[in-house]
Amino acid sequence: MSQANAIVLYDVPSSVTQPWVPNIWRIRFILNFKRLPYRTVWVELPDVETTLLSIKAPPTSYRSDNRPVYTLPVIVDPLRSRTKPMVLSNASTIAEYLETSYPARPVYPEGSRALQTLFVHYLQDVFVKPLLPILVPLSHQRLPERSQAHTPVNHPPQLSGPQREQAWRAVKEQFDILALTMDKNSGTDGDGVVTMGHEVSYADFSLCSVLIWIERVSPHDGWPRVRSWHEGRWIRLYDRCKEYMDVF
Template sequence: MILPMAPPSITLYDVPSAAPEAWAPNIWRIRLILNYKRLPYRTVWVEFHDVERAMRAIHAAPTSAGRDGRPIYALPAISVPHHSTGAPMVLSNVAAIAEYLEVTFPARPVFPEGSRALQVVFVQYLSEVVLQPLLPIMVPLTHFRLPPRAQAHFRGSAPMPMPPHLQPGPQNEQAWQAVKDKFDALASMLDKNNGLDGDGVVAMGRELSYADFAICSVLIWIERVAPHDGWARIRSWSGGRWVRLWDRCKDYMDVL
């Protein structure tokens, strides 16, 4: 268990589910880094429908723009005291936050020397290729786990039915098989670390890194939102590789 030895100086903004509990993968990626680096922080919970108001209140920059040009505010975001003035400084992009934490707190690096570019490419591949068949499953399931007001924020007034590919039957099995195929292909790549180059579990060979936290944050998302369907399946995939990675990261899963 990670016990901060000083009052928190970093605030991490997170969005709860109906539980409530931490589930969002991009936010978990930052939380894992904070815990791994043993940085004291506190979590502030922000409901989905309050994200824009809360981010504007702390002068966070929008993370993207909609088709109409309207700024879009999303989490994660962190607030930290400026190193010279002490005034709050807010970062609101997952990649920018990870970069800031690595540069500002270099102890226990998540980007070992010379690996930054390769890890960034790896995480981009993870997002754009490996996770694509997972999103049509996890996004609706996540919607149903949100508090009622947050659900209405996304769907409008009409209720959202359960999509056919999430209902028991052949379509559901086909959807999960497409996810399994991508995870198996990723496992084959990572298995090249077996032997002298590493233990075959983590992306950099022997030590946890940013790439591992990017994968593990997705595993946490699945375990929290789809424990009986998704996580129960993934535990048996790729010879148990994903459970072994989970076990390597579990010491950094505290929510402070």
């Protein structure tokens, strides 16, 4: 397939050598797992709304005053319509579309879509919250200068000392809860590493997207901590997903 016919994934550039935005990684994992040809278009944050309006991408959400909000990820699929490309926003919407439109190599094993959707909502709404005060300032530092100026953060520039340790303890509590839950898949019910028991799925890709975020923006503090927790469970999950981490 030519580059002109490949799916386009819009992502955010940064100073690190590999992308790190978790919601966008969820989609990249699916594209790689399904072996769908795609290419990445890098868009700095000040240019996101203009760029997405130019390709007629739907808003991700709406503000309280009903003004539209445009965020990444966004994909453009030139092959699913004879009249015009399919343009989609919102990671959950894109994941559903890719699974329905390209059912080979499913990321939702049969009968698991509802439970996996709830699991991903839990990751977004509960699991990652303690990480935000730590990783949002670090992520901001890794944006290009234009994007940093466009999106000032409200958190302290970087937690240090007792504040940082307290924050990581809160993160560890969430990892403890998740480890206890996933341990129920050990033995005859699974390998104890992946969410659905034996094979990687969308839930694993969503969780591994958070691990990538930690690894890329906190490689010398956060990632060594997480690697050491729960007898290396999280690095084993990372390794299971590693073959789907290509960036095109």
